[in-house]
Ligand SMILES: Nc1ncnc2c1ncn2[C@@H]1O[C@H](COP(=O)(O)OP(=O)(O)OP(=O)(O)O)[C@@H](O)[C@H]1O
């Protein structure tokens with residue numbers, strides 16, 4: 475098959491039907507912008523909740539009479555437990571500072587005594603952040619000598635976990651719907667392009683061109699539109715991010731147009747979107763035209 | 765090479781053709797005449813398998829209308845050249861590219877395409893119009909471009925549906941002469957027309973069609 479011909483016909487499609495071409499590119503650009511902005515928004519909301527969840531770590535309180543060795547053994551147990559990403563020892567002294575920072579009172583001055591036992595904050599990596607696993611950990615930790623109690627805000631943790639799960643699901647469905655809508659929209663404009671090339675299709679049929687030769691240029695044209703749409707969308711998303719930062723002085727934790735892989739994914743999504751749109755239009759519609 | 769066997773075709777609204785039987789051999793020149801609406805275009809469309817008979821079958825070379833698969837139709841059309849009253853040229857490319865189109869689609873090499881298009885343009889006398897666009901040509905020249913496009917791939921048969929319908933008498937005569945030159949090089953020509961005056965000067969085997977029925981054939 476003559477690939478050169480298919481690409482030449484595909485890329486020259488622009489000059490044959492300018493208006494539908496531009497409409498299709500803009501459609502794809504708007505859809506990709508929506509998709510991109512939703513990803514940025516979703517990701518920022520997601521990381522907000524994720525950070526919140528990290529605040530509800532496990533905290534181990536030592537028995538006030540625990541020996542140095544007992545404390546060290548318990549700390550070592552935590553540090554070597556699979557999934558633990560950090561431990562932070564908070565001495566009696568530090569505990570007073572933490573309390574003062576959070577409540578603005580110096581408890582030592584009020585009570586003339588330090589009521590806080592030394593403690594350890596323990597964080598898990600995201601693969602081990604499930605309540606069953608963490609509960610197992612706290613149960614064995616509580617058995618160790620010198621350990622008074624281990625706190626774990628299970629209910630809150632669970633709530634946050636389910637919020638994160640729902641966010642992921644709703645976001646995913648929303649993106650899928652956007653994607654499908656974009657394919658449908660662009661396939662309708664491709665139909666206009668096919669109509670505009672009625673004579674070309676008829677002639678190609680008569681001279682013995684295969685179905686593939688007739689259809690492939692439209693797929694090439696769709697891919698080209700998707701590419702241009704993605705480039706436009708990246709400009710738009712970048713602009714939107716910039717102005718959000720400027721206007722709200724909000725610190726976006728995650729931004730889209732930052733990593734080369736995100737740029738490649740957007741370009742790829744655009745191209746796939748363009749091809750799917752054309753494919754849908756071309757599959758049946760070409761038969762109906764001629 | 766071409767044969768119609770008990771072919772009938774009815775369009776949805778009626779009309780069509782009934783009980784057609786005939787054969788055309790390699791290298792023959794055959795006219796198909798009959799008044800408007802007789803079914804001439806219908807027969808030609810069945811030959812390039814754009815439409816299919818309801819009963820009977822059409823055979824072109826090794827292709828049979830009853831057994832041909834959709835994806836084989838392009839193969840058939842690469843062996844059958846077609847020209848029409850309205851030329852069906854692509855207006856966005858020049859004469860050379862129009863004539864090259866079937867060769868490009870068949871995947872011929874660039875050298876091959878150059879050689880064959882140049883030779884064919886010479887045969888139809890359009891070498892000097894090579895880089896003109898269809899819109900810059902007269903009707904007679906456009907029809908010669910479409911003939912060049914049809915014969916560039918060296919078809920077994922050239923199907924011509926009213927090829928002179930839009931042309932003045934003198935120009936029509938030139939086109940007919942050109943078709944005879946094409947035939948002299950070995951390509952069969954099957955030409956539908958209702959211009960009986962025109963073909964009188966170039967007699968050949970002639971099928972008569974009326975109201976969708978075969979009314980016998982005249983020999984030269
Ligand atoms: N697509 C179609 N649908 C329904 N009827 C059709 C169709 N094409 C042709 N017909 C009918 O079939 C009959 C034969 O038509 P056809 O086009 O074969 O005639 P023709 O001999 O080529 O006429 P002309 O000399 O005017 O070109 C006519 O009565 C016509 O109205």
Ligand SMILES: [Mg+2]
Pocket residue numbers: 804805806925926
């Ligand atoms: Mg006709």
